[in-house]
Amino acid sequence: MAALGTSGEFMPEKITASYRIVTPMFIGDAEQKASGISPASVKGALRFWWRALNWGRVLKEAGDNEVAALKLLHAQEAVLFGGLAETDEDEKTGKKQQLGGQGAFLLRVESKNLKKYSAGTMDEHYNLKDSWQSYLLGLGLMKYDKKKNYYQRSALISGSFSVQLFCKNSAYSQELENLLLLWGLLGGLGSRQRKGLGSISITALKVGDEIRELPQNQPAVLEVLKNLIDKSATGEPPYTAFSQSSQILCSPAKAQTSWQTLAEIAEKMQMFRGWGFDAGAGHQINHKPANHAAHTKKRTDHNIVDDYAKPAVPTKQLPKSITFGLPRSYKLSNGCEFKLDVHAPSKNNEAKRSRRASPMFIHIQQFPNDETMIIQSFLPATFLAANDQVQIQQKIGNHWGVVDNITPATNWQVIREYLKTFSTWLAV
Template identity: 35%
Template sequence: MPEIIKAEYRIVTPMFIGDAEQKATGISPASIKGALRFWWRALNWGRFRKEASSDQKALQVLHQQEGDLFGSAAEKNPRQSRFAVRVKADNIPAPKDDWPKSQSDSGYLGMGLWQSGKKEKGNFQAARQYLSEGINFTVEIIIHPSLSKDSVQSLKDTIVIFGLLGGLGSRTRRAFGSVALLTLDQNSCRLDSVQCYKDAVIDVLAHYDLPDTALPYTAFSKNSVIKINPEGQSTARNAHANLGALFKRHRGQPSGLRGPGKRVFGMPYSGGGKKEKDARRASPLFMHIHQIKEKYHAVTTSFPAVFHYDKALEKVDYHLVSSFSDNFKEVPIHED
C-alpha cells in the first residue's frame, strides 16, 4: 500500500476559485498542487542556495528537484509527479457572488471581483463567484514508493506552512481564500492561542536554511517578516475588512504615499509611470486570515527579493511593506 498523507483544511475567508468558465464549483487537485509547489519553493530556496556556488546553479538544482517531485512538462525532460492528489469536500453549498462590495474596505483588497461595466458598451464583467467560508475539505497525497523520506517530510512541512500562511484562488495575497490546517494524518493542528500560531510557524521554518542574501524569487529568508494581529475579530469578514482599512490608510488615498513609492506593493498600479503600467510584478506582501479558537486574526508576510530585473524598476523600499502592520506582533523566525 502506498503511503498517504491526509490533511484537513477549512476555508477561512471566501474563496474565489473557478473552473474553466470561472464558476466556483469546487477545489481541484491541480489548484492544491499549484499552491503546494509555490510554498515548497519558498521553503527550500535556502537549502539549494547553501549547497550551490551561485544563484544560477541553485536555480538549476531547484528546478530539477521540483520537477522530480511535482512533475514537469518541459519538452527536453518531461516527468510525472511523484505523488497524486485527491480532494474531498462534502455538501459544498452553491457559490455566491455578493461580496465584497465595491466601496468597502474588503473591496479595496479585491478590486475586480464585483460586477462592473455595461453590456451595451462591451465592457461588462460579471461578479466573480466564491465558495463561502467555513467549508472543510480534505486533501490526500498519495506518495510514490520511490520518494525519499526527506522528500516526504519536506512535502509534509509544505502542507503545514500552506495551512498557516496560504490560500487558494484569486487574490490569495490579499487574504481571499485563506485556509487553515485542521488535522494532519489525524493529528489535530487546531491552535489555541496566538502564541501557538507563532510556535507552529517557527517550528516549520526552524528546519530550513534562511539565507540573508538577495533572493531571485519569492522565498523565505532572514529578511522575511511575518506578523500576526494579536487582536482577533468575531468573524473572518470583519478581520478581512479591518485589514483592508489598515492597508488603505497605509497605501491608498488617505495616505501620503504617491508615485514610485507604491511600486513595492506590485505592478502595475494606479499612479505609476509608463514603465510601471507595462511591467508585471506580483506583490511581495502576503495577507492571510487565520482562525484561532473562535477569533479570526490577520497575518502578514513580507518576502523581500530581487524586485525587478529592469534596473529602472528594481529600487524599492521593502520597509514600506513590513511597516504597514507595525501594530501586529512579529513571529521571530530566526535568531539574531
C-alpha cells in the same frame, strides 16, 4: 514509514490534510466560475510554497551560487511534483540524469459542503457599500460604480476539503507533511489570495495512522512557523521565497468573523497607502479622515503622481510605494487617470507588459473556537529584472497613451514603515 503489503512490496504512505475555507474563495474553472477545488489548483499552490520554503536550503547546497541553486531547485521540484520528462547532465559527475515525468506522490482532493454564491448573491451577503474589503478585492473581482460597487465573479464562501497525498517513497513524507502544514497557516486558493481572499486554515493532519497535533492559538502558530521556515538565505531571492529579509507578523486572535477580520486589515492598509478624496470636508477614505503622513514618502509620492498631469514638468519620477505591486492605477481630482505598468523586453526584443505581484501576503487564520487571526508575510525578492522599466500611461478617451518609461531602483522602505505600524503584533 510506508506500509509493507502482502506481496512484500512497500505500499504508498498516505498523508491527509483537511482545510476549511475561511474567506470567500474566487477560484475559477475554464469559464472563471467557482465550481469546485481541483487537484491542479492545489498542486499549483503547493509548488509555490515548496519553492518559497526551499530556497535557503538549495542555495546552501549550491555553495551560494544563485544560478546553480535555481537549476538544482528546478531538478528537485521536477522529481517531487513531476513535470515534462527531460534529460540533464550532473555538473559534478557528468552523468546523465532523468528529470520530470511523474512526481513522487499522487494527489486527490475531496470537498465537503462547499457553498457557492453567484456574483449576484455575493452582493446580498457580502455588501460592498462603503466596505473596506473592496480595497482588497480590486478590479477584476468587483466593479467600481458611482452608485454601487458589485461583484463580477462567483466565489466559494464556506465548506471544507481534504488533500490526500499517496507518497511512493516515504523519504518525502516529512517534507510533504511540513508543506501541507505551512500552506494551511499562510496560504490560500484563488484570485487575490495575497490580499487575504481565499484563505484556508488547516483543521486536521494525518500521516499513515498517526494524527498530528495542530496549533490552536497565536503562540502555537508562531512556534510552528519558526520551526518550519528556513530564513537562512542571504541577499534578495530571485523569486518569492523566505530569506533573512523576510518578516512574518501575527495579530492577536479575536472573537469576530473572518470577513470582519479582513475588513480590519484592509482598513489599516488602505489608510496607510491611500490619499483619499476631498468631498468638501477634507480628504477622506470611507468617510474617515485620510492620513497624509502615514509614511515618510506619502506626500512626495502624491506630488509625483500629481505632476504626471503637468506637461510643464518634463522629468517624471516613480512613487516609492510601487513595491506594493504593479500595475497601479491613480485617478486625480482633476479627472485625469494614470496607470503604472511593467514594460519588459521579450525574447524578440519587442516590448511586453507583465504584472509584478505584491511581496506582501495577508492570511486570515481561523481556529477551532472560531476566533480569527491575521498573519502578514513580507517576502521581498527581485521586483524588476535588470532591463525592465515601469511605464507611465494616461487614459485618453477609451485608450491608454504612454507618458514615459522609467528604470527604477527597488526600495522597500515604504513596506517596512507599514510593517512598523504593527508594533504590538508578534513576529516569527
